[in-house]
Amino acid sequence: MTSTDAPAEAPRARVERAALELFTSRGFDAVPAEEVADAAGISRRTFFRYYPAKADAVWGDFAAHVARLDGLLRAAGPDRPVLATICAAYAEVNDYGEADLPVLRQRMRLILTEPALQAHSQLRYAEIDRVVAAHVARSSGDDPSGLLPRLVAASTRAAATTAFAAWLADDRSDLGRQLHRAFDELAAGFPSLRS
Amino acid sequence: MTSTDAPAEAPRARVERAALELFTSRGFDAVPAEEVADAAGISRRTFFRYYPAKADAVWGDFAAHVARLDGLLRAAGPDRPVLATICAAYAEVNDYGEADLPVLRQRMRLILTEPALQAHSQLRYAEIDRVVAAHVARSSGDDPSGLLPRLVAASTRAAATTAFAAWLADDRSDLGRQLHRAFDELAAGFPSLRS
Numbered sequence: 001m002t003s004t005d006a007p008a009e010a011p012r013a014r015v016e017r018a019a020l021e022l023f024t025s026r027g028f029d030a031v032p033a034e035e036v037a038d039a040a041g042i043s044r045r046t047f048f049r050y051y052p053a054k055a056d057a058v059w060g061d062f063a064a065h066v067a068r069l070d071g072l073l074r075a076a077g078p079d080r081p082v083l084a085t086i087c088a089a090y091a092e093v094n095d096y097g098e099a100d101l102p103v104l105r106q107r108m109r110l111i112l113t114e115p116a117l118q119a120h121s122q123l124r125y126a127e128i129d130r131v132v133a134a135h136v137a138r139s140s141g142d143d144p145s146g147l148l149p150r151l152v153a154a155s156t157r158a159a160a161t162t163a164f165a166a167w168l169a170d171d172r173s174d175l176g177r178q179l180h181r182a183f184d185e186l187a188a189g190f191p192s193l194r195s
Numbered sequence: 196m197t198s199t200d201a202p203a204e205a206p207r208a209r210v211e212r213a214a215l216e217l218f219t220s221r222g223f224d225a226v227p228a229e230e231v232a233d234a235a236g237i238s239r240r241t242f243f244r245y246y247p248a249k250a251d252a253v254w255g256d257f258a259a260h261v262a263r264l265d266g267l268l269r270a271a272g273p274d275r276p277v278l279a280t281i282c283a284a285y286a287e288v289n290d291y292g293e294a295d296l297p298v299l300r301q302r303m304r305l306i307l308t309e310p311a312l313q314a315h316s317q318l319r320y321a322e323i324d325r326v327v328a329a330h331v332a333r334s335s336g337d338d339p340s341g342l343l344p345r346l347v348a349a350s351t352r353a354a355a356t357t358a359f360a361a362w363l364a365d366d367r368s369d370l371g372r373q374l375h376r377a378f379d380e381l382a383a384g385f386p387s388l389r390s
Binding site (some may be wrong): 119 | 276277278310311313314316317318331334335340342343345346347349350352353354356357358360361364373376377380382383384385387388389
């Protein structure tokens with residue numbers, strides 16, 4: 001590791017910021033990993049040590065994100081309703097400070113709209129789904145590959161993704177509120193449709 | 196159009212069967228469109244007239260599938276609960292005869308597991324979501340791009356996809372039952388998690 005400058009910013013954060021800027025302005029396919037590495041002042045080799053694939057720079061430290069979600073689910077008391085636990089954990093891992101929102105907006109816009117990232121995104125989503133389905137299976141006694149664990153994982157993720165899309169579509173909206181509203185609708189069988 | 200043989204089978208069905216067989220046995224990326232065309236006894240040009248992209252041969256006549264879903268949603272009486280209408284329409288367009296199940300299995304296994312198809316699949320899913328969100332918007336008065344229409348579209352599709360995955364994972368299971376169970380759980384806020 002040869003981090004020499006910008007001591008205020010960790011090298012990975014610097015690479016991700018450069019990647020998001022370049023991919024947003026010129027398109028994910030048009031910017032080679034080498035150029036991101038250059039812009040962040042690291043070598044190509046260091047880039048690929050941080051990020052096995054170019055797409056990983058868009059997702060950032062997603063393994064930590066998944067581990068945090070898993071930790072919150074495992075720490076939840078067994079008496080708490082399963083869906084409420086999952087929604088609270090999702091909301092907590094996606095609770096960003098005001099200062100992080102511009103970068104988050106770039107990141108999520110790329111993830112949700114860039115066609116070249118879609119195959120990679122399915123792998124990342126599958127990691128989230130695995131952790132959520134495992135939590136449902138621990139609570140319900142079902143096999144994690146059964147319909148109910150899969151369904152809860154897929155639909156809570158759909159709710160989170162929808163909240164992000166609604167937030168991106170409306171600059172003035174609040175991400176936390178969109179997430180809570182989506183989870184509340186999901187958990188109650190979409191009460192707004194009945195009113 | 197130069198359909199000369201196999202009068203019992205429409206050319207498109209023949210191409211799709213050849214495509215699914217070849218992609219399943221050797222992998223989507225390893226089989227060029229030309230080889231599918233050859234196997235189905237049509238020219239490369241005819242293949243690309245039927246299917247603008249190789250991936251479209253996996254999905255088959257998906258525009259007709261979306262149009263049928265849209266028609267069922269539009270035909271539903273305004274007094275019927277929105278979610279029940281959507282689930283019934285989804286179940287109806289996915290109600291396959293016993294004879295069609297082997298091909299459907301190949302098709303869905305490719306769609307749900309082949310990485311090279313994922314980017315294309317997101318476009319197809321977006322067509323479904325647009326039709327479902329429009330139905331919710333007509334009923335609720337929301338903007339189709341608002342949180343609720345998006346959420347209902349994304350989570351009913353997640354339920355359908357989950358039902359297909361659970362069906363693929365268990366050879367003896369019944370697709371219709373998996374779909375109904377997934378939609379029933381979703382519509383009632385996952386009652387099985389509370390029992």
